[in-house]
Amino acid sequence: MRAILVDDEESARDVLSNLLARFCPEVELLEKCNNVESAVQAINEHQPDVVFLDIEMPNYAGYEIVRFFDEVRFEIIFVTAYDSYALRAFEISAVDYLLKPIDIERLTQAVSKIQQTVDFKAMSERYSLLGETLQTNELKSIIVVERGYQKIIQISDIVAIEAQESYSYIHTVSAKKYTASKHLKHFERILEDQPAFLRVHKSWIINKTMVVNYSKTELTINMETGIAAKLSKYKKMEFEEAIFS
Numbered sequence: 001m002r003a004i005l006v007d008d009e010e011s012a013r014d015v016l017s018n019l020l021a022r023f024c025p026e027v028e029l030l031e032k033c034n035n036v037e038s039a040v041q042a043i044n045e046h047q048p049d050v051v052f053l054d055i056e057m058p059n060y061a062g063y064e065i066v067r068f069f070d071e072v073r074f075e076i077i078f079v080t081a082y083d084s085y086a087l088r089a090f091e092i093s094a095v096d097y098l099l100k101p102i103d104i105e106r107l108t109q110a111v112s113k114i115q116q117t118v119d120f121k122a123m124s125e126r127y128s129l130l131g132e133t134l135q136t137n138e139l140k141s142i143i144v145v146e147r148g149y150q151k152i153i154q155i156s157d158i159v160a161i162e163a164q165e166s167y168s169y170i171h172t173v174s175a176k177k178y179t180a181s182k183h184l185k186h187f188e189r190i191l192e193d194q195p196a197f198l199r200v201h202k203s204w205i206i207n208k209t210m211v212v213n214y215s216k217t218e219l220t221i222n223m224e225t226g227i228a229a230k231l232s233k234y235k236k237m238e239f240e241e242a243i244f245s
Helices: 010-023 036-046 062-068 084-092 104-113 120-136 184-190 236-244
Strands: 002-006 028-033 050-054 075-080 097-099 141-146 149-154 158-164 167-172 177-180 197-201 204-207 211-215 220-223 228-230
Touching: 002 010, 002 036, 010 028, 010 050, 010 104, 028 036, 036 050, 036 062, 050 062, 062 075, 062 120, 075 084, 084 097, 084 120, 084 141, 084 184, 097 104, 120 141, 120 149, 141 177, 158 184, 167 184, 184 204, 197 228, 197 236, 204 220, 204 228, 211 236
Parallel strands: 002 028, 002 050, 050 075, 075 097
Antiparallel strands: 141 149, 158 167, 158 204, 167 177, 197 204, 211 220, 220 228
């Protein structure tokens, strides 16, 4: 697996290159770069399989590197010391990242996930969504993988998210239901700054703008598309305050 490492701090480049040499022997480090411009040259020259890319650098942010290529034909593993909001941006984009200081187990997991056969169109969509989210500081879409195919779902189209064992069903305004291999907690975390969404049950997150009515006796919430979400008795007061305030 051929790799290029990009970080404007020499100490950070040295730390990661040493970790790769020690714990990821399958990675052949071709070049270390200190900015996006030199990284673009190195990528064009070496055609790597993966680029380890710091986010915060002078002149260009790391995620802007994709603008220099008509088609991104390499995986990117971002390395970041960003805050929790930016980490949610990585999660909704389904883009892998390493948090500084780098955890060895996370590093080896990220390397092992890199596939030999890559869907370059899907990969470009993920990087595009990440860049848009980080630039605008606004979460507009999420990416889910359903039966091996990548789906981009507008957050404003989500009616509710329903937990089903280790999976989640994403119900949308078109009445289409997507299956995501993520726990409900994952979606609660990435939507926590979205005021329209409310956790109302251990198995349900709803878009409160799409509530039609609810039953106090049956503790069910009827949504615009006809689905009925469960309401926990422990969440009833919070739900009523959110709906009627």
